[in-house]
Amino acid sequence: MTYAAAVVRSDGFTPPGPGDFDLPAVGGGGETFELFGQSFVLGLTKPMLQLVLAAVVVFGFFYVASRGRAMVPGRLQFIGEGAYGFVRNSVSRDIIGARDFAKYVPYLFALFFFILVNNLFATLPFVQFPTFSRSGMVYGLAILSWVVYNGAGIRRHGFFGYFKHQTVPPGINGPMLILLVPLEFMSNILVRPVTLALRLFCNMFAGHLLLILFALGGEYLIFELSGWYAPVGLLAWVLFIAVAFLEILIQFLQAYVFVLLNAMYISGAISEEH
Amino acid sequence: MDGTINGSVNMIGYGLAAIGPGIGIGLIFAAYISGVARQPEAQGRLQSIAILGFALAEALAIIGIALAFVLS
Numbered sequence: 050m051t052y053a054a055a056v057v058r059s060d061g062f063t064p065p066g067p068g069d070f071d072l073p074a075v076g077g078g079g080e081t082f083e084l085f086g087q088s089f090v091l092g093l094t095k096p097m098l099q100l101v102l103a104a105v106v107v108f109g110f111f112y113v114a115s116r117g118r119a120m121v122p123g124r125l126q127f128i129g130e131g132a133y134g135f136v137r138n139s140v141s142r143d144i145i146g147a148r149d150f151a152k153y154v155p156y157l158f159a160l161f162f163f164i165l166v167n168n169l170f171a172t173l174p175f176v177q178f179p180t181f182s183r184s185g186m187v188y189g190l191a192i193l194s195w196v197v198y199n200g201a202g203i204r205r206h207g208f209f210g211y212f213k214h215q216t217v218p219p220g221i222n223g224p225m226l227i228l229l230v231p232l233e234f235m236s237n238i239l240v241r242p243v244t245l246a247l248r249l250f251c252n253m254f255a256g257h258l259l260l261i262l263f264a265l266g267g268e269y270l271i272f273e274l275s276g277w278y279a280p281v282g283l284l285a286w287v288l289f290i291a292v293a294f295l296e297i298l299i300q301f302l303q304a305y306v307f308v309l310l311n312a313m314y315i316s317g318a319i320s321e322e323h
Numbered sequence: 324m325d326g327t328i329n330g331s332v333n334m335i336g337y338g339l340a341a342i343g344p345g346i347g348i349g350l351i352f353a354a355y356i357s358g359v360a361r362q363p364e365a366q367g368r369l370q371s372i373a374i375l376g377f378a379l380a381e382a383l384a385i386i387g388i389a390l391a392f393v394l395s
Contacts, residue, residue: 064330067392143371244382251385306378309371 062269065261070182099180103166136161144312153315161308168300179253191246194311202318252303256296263289337391347380
């Protein structure tokens with residue numbers, strides 16, 4: 050048997066797949082039901098607990114940080130104010146504009162830290178599961194964003210005014226409208242929540258899958274295949290650590306991108322002119 | 324040689340599909356870096372534009388990986 054054949058032996062290493070993300074219900078239970086041709090677990094699962102935990106952590110931290118408001122901030126208040134100032138100034142005010150941004154700051158602020166804490170759960174020891182690698186959790190956030198930016202636009206322009214604002218590009222008339230209006234409707238109303246959800250979900254999912262692959266592959270090379278495969282397995286574990294640091298960066302970046310795009314969609318919906 | 328590779332050809336297709344967004348993201352950040360090098364005070368404005376462009380180019384790769392798992 051050649052070396053190449055030894056590595057790709059089909060009876061040995063089983064690569065991780067999407068099935069690794071199907072966690073059983075916490076504390077037994079585990080009845081399943083069928084919906085849309087897929088089987089779902091009926092009961093409380095780990096991502097659900099993480100959602101609640103993240104909400105409690107974010108609320109608790111900022112409640113404690115802002116309770117003892119002092120003119121000269123302490124360490125905790127300084128961190129809290131810095132975090133608030135980041136979302137308020139460099140996301141909300143710069144994107145939405147100084148006139149209307151104040152109304153949307155609480156939403157964007159809560160959204161950013163909720164997503165950030167949920168993403169960091171992927172790296173946090175003993176939790177080590179990104180909540181948003183379950184697509185259903187992300188669809189909720191995407192629907193919320195969709196309702197918020199469309200609602201903001203409808204409140205500003207009226208129902209038909211808003212649709213005209215989002216679908217009719219300025220300076221276009223005549224037969225080109227037949228081509229452009231459906232395209233703009235697709236892009237601005239239908240596709241936006243889908244890409245918003247898929248971006249966060251796939252980044253968390255693919256990143257975590259990559260980490261599982263490096264960890265399991267390295268383990269297999271070291272312990273199952275002996276000899277010269279062991280150094281390669283050690284290299285895989287070194288890369289595992291490097292990729293884990295890259296993942297921390299991506300977790301922050303995805304929370305930032307999600308909130309930035311939310312701010313941009315709101316800004317586009319309530320703007321007077323394109 | 325009896326080596327057989329099991330798996331889905333979708334994954335090779337996804338690898339090919341990721342080339343385009345990879346080039347796109349590289350171009351976006353190259354433009355961002357040279358923009359900041361020319362005019363460092365514009366970094367704040369350029370950063371959000373660069374991140375937005377990165378997110379839009381990345382969306383193609385993201386849709387690709389979703390379809391690689393969905394289509395079978």
